[in-house]
Amino acid sequence: MLKETGFYKQLKLIYEQQSKSVEVGFYEDAPKYDDGESVTNVAFHNEYGGIGELSDGPIAIPPRPFMSKSFSESKGILNASFNENKTDIVKALKETGEKVQSVIRKNILDWSTPPNSQRTIAYKGFNNPLYHTGNMVNSVRYKIAGKDES
Numbered sequence: 001m002l003k004e005t006g007f008y009k010q011l012k013l014i015y016e017q018q019s020k021s022v023e024v025g026f027y028e029d030a031p032k033y034d035d036g037e038s039v040t041n042v043a044f045h046n047e048y049g050g051i052g053e054l055s056d057g058p059i060a061i062p063p064r065p066f067m068s069k070s071f072s073e074s075k076g077i078l079n080a081s082f083n084e085n086k087t088d089i090v091k092a093l094k095e096t097g098e099k100v101q102s103v104i105r106k107n108i109l110d111w112s113t114p115p116n117s118q119r120t121i122a123y124k125g126f127n128n129p130l131y132h133t134g135n136m137v138n139s140v141r142y143k144i145a146g147k148d149e150s
Contacts, residue, residue: 020146022078022093024100025067030139039139043067046130054123062114064129070104077103090144097142108137 030039045052049063077099078092085092111130121127131137 020089020093020144022097022100022142023145024097024104024140024142026136026139027141027143030141031135033133033135039136042136046136054119056119059117059119064111064114066107066111066130067104070100070107073107074100074103093144094142097144101140101142104140105137108140 026040026043028038028040032038033042044050045061046064047067048065050061052059052061078096081092081095081099085095108130109128111128114129116124116127116129124132
């Protein structure tokens with residue numbers, strides 16, 4: 001049996017770093033919209049574009065790459081979190097998840113181009129391309145994945 005020496009603790013820390021990760025985004029267990037549509041499907045079609053359905057028929061959804069923008073804006077967050085929490089991997093991953101989750105939510109709320117079509121504005125009652133009921137913005141979550149050796 002190995003003793004809990006400084007060297008052993010460092011090896012264990014390295015192993016934990018390699019076996020854990022943080023995942024941020026939308027998950028299948030998020031609440032569905034009233035019409036049964038999943039949040040993951042709505043987020044996908046908003047990110048890449050697609051065809052949506054309004055009460056008066058189909059409508060084209062232009063790409064609004066809010067996730068790509070969010071991840072691009074978040075590149076330095078993981079390194080900063082690890083620099084602040086060198087010995088607590090889980091704390092660094094949680095901090096990273098919380099910060100990236102905030103970036104995604106902010107981009108959903110602040111997104112403005114392309115604007116909603118006149119049909120969509122008439123349906124929603126306002127022009128905020130990535131916000132309607134609040135379900136998508138409230139469904140952004142993070143989770144820590146990987147082996148838990150503690």
